[in-house]
Amino acid sequence: MQKTIVARTGNEAVAEAMRQINPDVCAAYPITPATEIMQIFSTFVADGLVKTNLITAESEHSAMSACVGSAASGARTMTATAAQGLALMHEILYIASGLRLPIVMADVNRALSGPINIHCDHSDTMAERDSGWIQIFSENSQEAYDNLIQAVRIAEHKDVLLPAMVTTDGFIISHGMERLEMYPDEEIQKFIGEYKPAYNLLNVENPITVGSLVLTDYYMEHKRAQHEAMKNSVKVIKDIGKEFGKIFGKEYDMIEKYKIDDADYILICLGSTAGTTKVAVEELRQEGMKVGLVKIRVFRPFPAEDIVNAIKNAKSVAILDRSESLSTQAGPVATEVKAALYDAAINIPIKPYIYGLGGREIYVEQIKNVFKSIKDLKKTEPVSYLGVKE
Amino acid sequence: MTTKPNIKSWRDLNIGGVIESGTSEHFKTGGWRSKVPIWQEKNCIQCMNCWAFCPDDAIKVKDGKRAEYDYEFCKGCGICAEECPKTTQAINAIKKEDPNIEIDSWDGAENPKFREKAAILMVSIKEAKEKFGIK
Amino acid sequence: MLKNMKEIRWHGRGGQGAKTAALLLGEAAINAGKYVQAFPEYGPERMGAPVAAYDRIADEEISIHSPIINPDAVVVLDETLIDAVDVTKGLSEQTGVLIINTPFSKEEIQKKLTWRGKIIVLDASKIALETIGKPIPNTPMMGALVAATGIMDINHLIDDTKHKLEKKFRTKPEVIEGNLQAIKRAYEEVKKQ
Numbered sequence: 001m002q003k004t005i006v007a008r009t010g011n012e013a014v015a016e017a018m019r020q021i022n023p024d025v026c027a028a029y030p031i032t033p034a035t036e037i038m039q040i041f042s043t044f045v046a047d048g049l050v051k052t053n054l055i056t057a058e059s060e061h062s063a064m065s066a067c068v069g070s071a072a073s074g075a076r077t078m079t080a081t082a083a084q085g086l087a088l089m090h091e092i093l094y095i096a097s098g099l100r101l102p103i104v105m106a107d108v109n110r111a112l113s114g115p116i117n118i119h120c121d122h123s124d125t126m127a128e129r130d131s132g133w134i135q136i137f138s139e140n141s142q143e144a145y146d147n148l149i150q151a152v153r154i155a156e157h158k159d160v161l162l163p164a165m166v167t168t169d170g171f172i173i174s175h176g177m178e179r180l181e182m183y184p185d186e187e188i189q190k191f192i193g194e195y196k197p198a199y200n201l202l203n204v205e206n207p208i209t210v211g212s213l214v215l216t217d218y219y220m221e222h223k224r225a226q227h228e229a230m231k232n233s234v235k236v237i238k239d240i241g242k243e244f245g246k247i248f249g250k251e252y253d254m255i256e257k258y259k260i261d262d263a264d265y266i267l268i269c270l271g272s273t274a275g276t277t278k279v280a281v282e283e284l285r286q287e288g289m290k291v292g293l294v295k296i297r298v299f300r301p302f303p304a305e306d307i308v309n310a311i312k313n314a315k316s317v318a319i320l321d322r323s324e325s326l327s328t329q330a331g332p333v334a335t336e337v338k339a340a341l342y343d344a345a346i347n348i349p350i351k352p353y354i355y356g357l358g359g360r361e362i363y364v365e366q367i368k369n370v371f372k373s374i375k376d377l378k379k380t381e382p383v384s385y386l387g388v389k390e
Numbered sequence: 391m392t393t394k395p396n397i398k399s400w401r402d403l404n405i406g407g408v409i410e411s412g413t414s415e416h417f418k419t420g421g422w423r424s425k426v427p428i429w430q431e432k433n434c435i436q437c438m439n440c441w442a443f444c445p446d447d448a449i450k451v452k453d454g455k456r457a458e459y460d461y462e463f464c465k466g467c468g469i470c471a472e473e474c475p476k477t478t479q480a481i482n483a484i485k486k487e488d489p490n491i492e493i494d495s496w497d498g499a500e501n502p503k504f505r506e507k508a509a510i511l512m513v514s515i516k517e518a519k520e521k522f523g524i525k
Numbered sequence: 526m527l528k529n530m531k532e533i534r535w536h537g538r539g540g541q542g543a544k545t546a547a548l549l550l551g552e553a554a555i556n557a558g559k560y561v562q563a564f565p566e567y568g569p570e571r572m573g574a575p576v577a578a579y580d581r582i583a584d585e586e587i588s589i590h591s592p593i594i595n596p597d598a599v600v601v602l603d604e605t606l607i608d609a610v611d612v613t614k615g616l617s618e619q620t621g622v623l624i625i626n627t628p629f630s631k632e633e634i635q636k637k638l639t640w641r642g643k644i645i646v647l648d649a650s651k652i653a654l655e656t657i658g659k660p661i662p663n664t665p666m667m668g669a670l671v672a673a674t675g676i677m678d679i680n681h682l683i684d685d686t687k688h689k690l691e692k693k694f695r696t697k698p699e700v701i702e703g704n705l706q707a708i709k710r711a712y713e714e715v716k717k718q
Binding site for chain 3: 005006007118119139140169171172173175176177178179272273274275276278279361362363364
C-alpha cells in the first residue's frame with residue numbers, strides 16, 4: 001500500500017482522518033485546543049472534498065444534540081471538542097450512549113476549569129468515564145489518526161453500537177507537529193465500509209419512536225443491555241486492532257505492553273506520557289534496572305484482565321494519573337487497576353501518582369525517579385503528587 | 391403497558407429503546423376518562439372537526455362519515471365537544487362521577503331531556519343510548 | 526535519549542514567525558526522511574510578546590513528549606530579546622550553538638551574555654529586506670541554522686521551501702525566489718564564519 005509521509009499536528013491528523021472517513025454529518029462548536037480540527041475540516045467541506053453536512057451549533061450542548069438527532073436519522077456522525085465543551089455535552093453524552101448511537105468524537109484532553117486553564121490533563125475525559133462512551137487514548141498524532149479510523153468501525157459494530165471518543169493530549173499532541181503516515185483515501189473507505197444504521201428515524205416505511213420514556217419497568221434492563229454492549233466491545237476492539245495491523249501495518253490492542261516480559265517494576269499510564277516513559281524505560285534498562293510500561297489505550301471499557309495479566313509478575317507497580325478525582329484516594333486509573341488486582345486476588349504493592357495537571361510538564365528524569373521510588377516498595381502507598389511545588 | 395403481562399428480558403429489548411409503530415393500539419387510555427362525550431347523530435352536520443381535533447384515535451370514521459366513539463381510547467378531554475359547532479350541539483360532554491349530572495358549562499347543552507338521559511349514562515353509556523334511542 | 530537527535534529552540538516576538546520557522550524546518554526534515562517534532566510554546570502570546578518554538582529532529586521515531594530543556598541550538602530572531610529572555614537557558618557552553626539575527630558583531634553580542642559558547646551572528650533582517658523586500662528573518666535564519674548545525678542538506682531545505690511557497694504564493698513568484706535567495710545567502714554567510 002502506498003503510504004504518504006507528511007508532517008501533521010495532532011489536530012491536523014484528526015482532521016485528515018475525518019476527511020477520509022467522510023462522515024454524513026458533523027455538528028460542532030469551537031473550543032481550545034480542539035478548534036483547529038473543525039476549522040481544518042470546514043475547509044475540506046468548503047472545498048468539496050467531503051460530502052459532510054457541517055452544522056455549526058451555538059454551543060457544545062447543541063452540537064451533541066444535533067449529533068444525536070443526526071445519528072438517530074441513520075447518518076454517520078462525528079464531532080470534536082475539549083474540556084469545558086465536553087463538560088457542556090455531558091447531559092447529551094448519556095443520551096447518545098443510551099440510544100446506542102455510534103457517534104465518533106475527537107476529544108482533545110484539556111484541564112477542566114477552575115482555575116481557568118487551557119493545557120493538557122485528562123480531567124475532561126475522565127469526568128465522562130461513566131457516560132457509556134468507548135474511550136480511546138492516543139500517544140501521538142499517528143495513533144490519533146489510526147484510532148479515529150478504527151473508532152468508526154468499533155462504534156458501528158452490530159455487537160457494540162456505542163458512541164466512541166478518541167482523545168489526544170491538548171497542545172502536546174494537538175499542536176505538536178509530527179511525522180504522520182497517511183493511508184490512501186480509498187483504503188480507509190474500504191476499511192470502515194458502508195454505514196448500516198441499526199435504526200433510522202427518517203425511514204417513513206417503518207416509523208419508529210426514539211427516546212421514549214422508560215420508567216421503573218425497563219430502565220434497568222436498558223442499562224444492562226448497554227453493559228453487555230460494552231463487554232462485547234472488548235473483542236471487537238481487539239479484532240479490529242488486529243485487522244488494522246494486517247492492512248495498515250500497525251496493530252492495536254486494549255493495552256500496549258512495552259518491555260514488560262522480564263520487568264520487575266512496571267509503570268502504568270496513558271496518552272503522550274507513555275511515549276516519554278518509553279525513553280525512561282530505555283535509559284533505566286541501560287542502567288540495569290528491569291523496568292517496563294503498560295500503556296492503557298482503551299480506558300472504557302476498562303481492560304482489567306489484560307492489565308492484571310501484564311503486571312501480575314512484577315515486584316511493584318507505579319500508576320500515573322493525569323487527573324484528580326478528589327476522592328482523596330487516588331486517580332481513576334489507579335483506583336480501577338487496584339480494583340482489578342483485588343478481583344484477581346493479586347496483591348502487588350502499588351504507588352499511585354497524580355501528575356501533569358493543567359499541562360504541568362513531565363520529564364524523563366521524573367519518570368525515572370518514579371521507577372526508582374517503587375524499587376523497594378513493600379506495600380501499597382497512598383497517592384502522591386509528582387512535580388508539584390511543595 | 392400491554393393488555394396482557396409480557397415481561398421481557400434485557401436481552402429482548404429493542405436497541406436504544408426504539409419503539410416500533412402502532413404500539414398505542416395496545417395502550418387503552420379509556421380508563422383515564424372522567425368526562426364522557428355524547429354524540430347525537432341526528433344533530434351532526436359531518437363537519438369532521440371532532441375527528442380532526444381528537445388527540446387520540448377515539449372518533450371513528452365509517453364510509454366517509456363520522457361514526458361512534460371508540461371509548462377504549464377516549465380520555466374524555468372534551469376537545470371534540472369544544473370543537474363541535476355551537477349551532478349544532480351534536481356533542482356534549484358530561485362529568486362521569488357527578489350524580490347531579492351537571493352538564494359542563496362549555497358544552498352548551500341546556501336541554502333538560504339530555505340531562506335526564508345523561509344521568510343514566512353514568513351507569514352505562516351503551517344502555518342509556520339504547521334506552522333513550524340516542525344513536 | 527535517541528542517538529543523533531537534535532533539539533532546537535526558537536526565540537522570537539509574536540508575529541516574527543518563530544512558530545512558522547519551527548514548523549517549516551520540521552516539515553523540511555520530514556521530507557528529507559527524518560523523524561520530527563515541532564511545537565510552539567503556548568502562553569498569552571500577542572504581537573511583539575516574546576514567544577518560543579521548538580524542533581526535535583532524529584533518524585528514528587521520537588517518543589518523548591516533554592518540553593525541550595537542553596537544546597543543541599538556539600535561534601534568536603530578534604536580538605533585543607537577549608535583554609528580556611534567558612535565551613541561553615539550558616544551552617551547553619561546550620556543544621551548544623547560539624544563532625542570533627542582529628546587525629551587531631559577535632563581540633558586541635558576547636558582551637551582553639554571561640554564556641560562553643559558540644555564537645553565530647547574522648543580519649537576517651537585512652538579508653530578508655534585500656531579497657524578499659520585507660524584514661522577515663525566519664526563512665534566512667533557517668538557512669543559518671542548517672549551516673551551523675548540519676541537521677540536513679541545505680538543498681533539502683531549499684527544495685522543500687520552494688515546493689511549499691509555490692503553493693502559497695502562486696501569483697507572487699518574486700516572493701518565492703526572494704525567500705530561496707534569503708536562505709542561500711544566510712547559509713553561505715554562516716558557512717564563511
